[in-house]
Amino acid sequence: METMNWIQWMQDRSSVRTFENRDVQEDTMDQLNQAIIDVNEGLSQQAYFKLIQNKSKGEKAQKLGTYGIIQGARNFIAVITTQDEVDACELGFLIEKVVLIATGLGLGTCWLGGTFDRSSFEDHLSLKDNEKLVILIAFGYKKIKQSMIESTMRIMAKSNQRKPASELFFDGNIDKPLDLSVLSDYAKVLEMARIAPSASNKQPWRIVKDKEYFHFYCCRTPGYGLMNYDLQRNDVGIAMCHFEHAAMELKLNGKWEELKSAPSISNWEYVNSWLVKFPIIQ
Numbered sequence: 465m466e467t468m469n470w471i472q473w474m475q476d477r478s479s480v481r482t483f484e485n486r487d488v489q490e491d492t493m494d495q496l497n498q499a500i501i502d503v504n505e506g507l508s509q510q511a512y513f514k515l516i517q518n519k520s521k522g523e524k525a526q527k528l529g530t531y532g533i534i535q536g537a538r539n540f541i542a543v544i545t546t547q548d549e550v551d552a553c554e555l556g557f558l559i560e561k562v563v564l565i566a567t568g569l570g571l572g573t574c575w576l577g578g579t580f581d582r583s584s585f586e587d588h589l590s591l592k593d594n595e596k597l598v599i600l601i602a603f604g605y606k607k608i609k610q611s612m613i614e615s616t617m618r619i620m621a622k623s624n625q626r627k628p629a630s631e632l633f634f635d636g637n638i639d640k641p642l643d644l645s646v647l648s649d650y651a652k653v654l655e656m657a658r659i660a661p662s663a664s665n666k667q668p669w670r671i672v673k674d675k676e677y678f679h680f681y682c683c684r685t686p687g688y689g690l691m692n693y694d695l696q697r698n699d700v701g702i703a704m705c706h707f708e709h710a711a712m713e714l715k716l717n718g719k720w721e722e723l724k725s726a727p728s729i730s731n732w733e734y735v736n737s738w739l740v741k742f743p744i745i746q
């Protein structure tokens with residue numbers, strides 16, 4: 465891939481659940497496969513990504529293990545963990561990076577953390593005893609006309625909407641929403657984090673600006689997303705992926721620093737902090 469237009473891809477991406485019933489072009493598949501190889505090589509924990517190509521045709525192919533929610537997809541990326549304790553935040557970050565690359569390759573994608581038949585996919589993958597399938601990404605060419613089930617899901621999850629910035633970004637403490645108009649380029653970076661996808665569109669990330677840091681927290685939805693894999697920490701990783709890649713593209717140097725003494729906020733879990741290299745213009 466020649467240029468990495470991360471911000472464009474973030475803006476272009478939305479979940480696709482109705483796919484054209486045709487194969488992905490070979491060179492596109494090769495580029496995506498390369499992205500997966502790169503991720504697998506860089507993973508710091510026991511997990512790996514694997515391509516699944518569903519060779520069955522017709523009705524059977526369309527309904528394989530996704531309760532009919534995903535229609536026409538022949539391809540999936542399976543994310544498999546090989547130990548119980550995994551850092552879902554790191555995985556979420558890397559999965560979203562691959563999703564954005566797929567978007568750049570002209571592919572539609574849909575994250576699947578719940579609505580798939582885990583055991584049918586696990587059988588298909590012939591997983592070992594210690595291995596667990598935690599996430600699937602369905603991908604292929606987007607069909608213009610959405611299925612009824614897809615339109616219904618989008619309405620139910622309010623997928624076209626996101627929480628306003630005032631509910632997600634704060635200045636020093638959670639009583640003070642962050643004024644984005646004073647942030648220069650970081651306003652764009654935060655906007656890219658705001659539009660990130662999340663499981664059931666819960667958007668559990670919160671960001672607190674504190675001097676030269678942006679602290680990231682997870683604000684959990686009670687009773688949600690902990691059964692098989694920590695979906696909400698995964699979601700914070702997705703928002704971090706958008707944040708870092710938008711900052712990188714805008715040439716805003718910074719780095720992640722997991723602090724021992726980050727401000728604690730009741731009911732929110734601290735996750736990580738972005739240290740800006742240069743003071744933000746106020």
Ligand SMILES: Cc1cc2nc3c(=O)[nH]c(=O)nc-3n(C[C@H](O)[C@H](O)[C@H](O)COP(=O)(O)O)c2cc1C
Binds near residue numbers: 580
């Ligand atoms: C971690 C994660 C898990 C998800 N799991 C499912 C799922 O099981 N089934 C589904 O149809 N959509 C799933 N989604 C898609 C979300 O519903 C979707 O991202 C959200 O509603 C926002 O819509 P958008 O992706 O079109 O921006 C998941 C998304 C994420 C990030």
